[in-house]
Amino acid sequence: MSAFLQVVIAGLVTGSLYGLLTLGIVLIYRTTGVLNFAYGAIASLCACFMYILLTGPRLNFWIALVLTLLFSLLLGIVLERGFARPVLHAPVFTKAIATLALALVLETIAQAIWPQLAEVQHFSTPFEGQALHLGGVYLSAIDIVILVVTASLMLVLNLFLMHTRMGIAMRAMADNIPATRLMGASVGRIFMLVWALSSFLAAICGILLAGQSNLINVQFMDPILLPAFIGAVLGGLDSLPGSLIGGILVGLVSNLLAYFLAGHMLGAVDMSNPAIRDTLIFVGFVIVLLIRPQGLRGRALLRRV
Template sequence: MQLSLLLTQFINGLQTGSIYALVALGYSMVYGIILLLNFAHGDVIMIGAYSLFYALVQFHFHPIVAAILAVLSSTVVGLLIQQIAYRPLLNAPRLSLLITAIGMSFLLQNGAQILFGADAKSLGPLVPGALHLGNTSISYAAIVTLLVSVLSMVALTLLVSRTKRGQAMRAVSEDMDAARLMGIDVNRTIAFTFLIGSALAGIGAVLYVSSYPQVSPTMGSMLGLKAFVAAVLGGIGSLPGAMVGGLLIGVLEVLASAVGLSVWKDAVVFAILILVLLFKPDGIMGVTRREKV
């Protein structure tokens, strides 16, 4: 019985961790391109979650159609943020970009409270039911989350490593000025990076609501922060590192709850961030960047 409980908890950790990994991928992609910590990324997830909620509850769309609309809304909002807020500051000091990202986060949160109200809204389970294997019960939502996350990560890896657009992204990440000299449209490449990152945020929103069927204006805040910790743990700017970091954070959260530290699980996550920054600031799979002075 203890073994089945441990297995169930581990699967729950992978389910949560895979959502963190998807969101962390968006952080890592943007940071790898323009060295920006996009703290509005979590609030893009919130926009996708509200789109999903209203598509299902108010307009009674089919869940698949509602999920597509949620991904599209996150993608559009992410692109608008990049074009309106970040693109004019591309050559500004990084601190200006960081402050702008924090400002966009507060703008989206407060705008959502004005539009949708400050109270949390609940909806029915998107993927009801569970698979029973002996004493182990695995929800269908967990299975769908793991499958969609793995497929998204594989598709992103192939996009970055096998396509011309992915080669352009890697070139801009390596040296933006040299990429311009080689004829790469840097602005378009950055916009494409935000498009992919925001689409991943939309997928993360759908999976998160599938696991926790509730939406609120501040739901993206803690989710985004934990995904940021996952990106730092794996190595900020490293896509494989973001995946590994997200899964580790999810499993460690569940283990903390299993040993009676459920009240402190958020503190455990941020304690991990402090330890990583103290002892291995480049993360598990991060690469040290050396700058010539």
């Protein structure tokens, strides 16, 4: 039983990380219509920046953290002005291709400035090696941090979107940009804020993931991006709570599958291989999408002629 509980908790932790990513993905998609495949690259760029601050000038962890978060806000603003605005009126698919290209460019820039990060490096945090034992369940310190940070970010974000002027304007923009503009909201400034906010979320997710595995390189976010997108689409790509639930669901299912498939063989095929697990998740995702094309929580789309 405690082994099973352990797996569920691990699933929640992974799910929270996915959830942070899906939140950022959905935030950008809902408000600006950009399906952001560069999201992993943004997260990894921020985490790499922090690694350089920690190892280069040997800054204190917390100072480096604050500087990295500031950097992420700045990166979001720069990307909005330099990238998102010029392609604003392009079709959704063109924008999606553009973000794939952006991801390549960001990764190349990161590798050019920090060639040492082409290899896997050690990413150290103050939480390293600390853990909590609660009645047979093992909880490492970083896992607790991940759960707490995700929950509190969720709460703050929810308060922001529901009760502040800016948050309400942001939600209004997701529904109807011209109407929002007529109501007197500065659409350009909100675009900038959305990109800054989502790259802030990406930075937090990147740092937490690097802190959890204690490993980092330029491409360390790549394997995480697809599950996050699957989570986002499962959540319907249009509701923030839905996207968080989608992300957590993918994390949970992934860990549960790993638990149940461990040690099983199907003929000569080792079922515990991550490739098999990912395939099963993908097949499940497609089936869900076929039964509910709008996602688990999304609203059905009405198309006008």
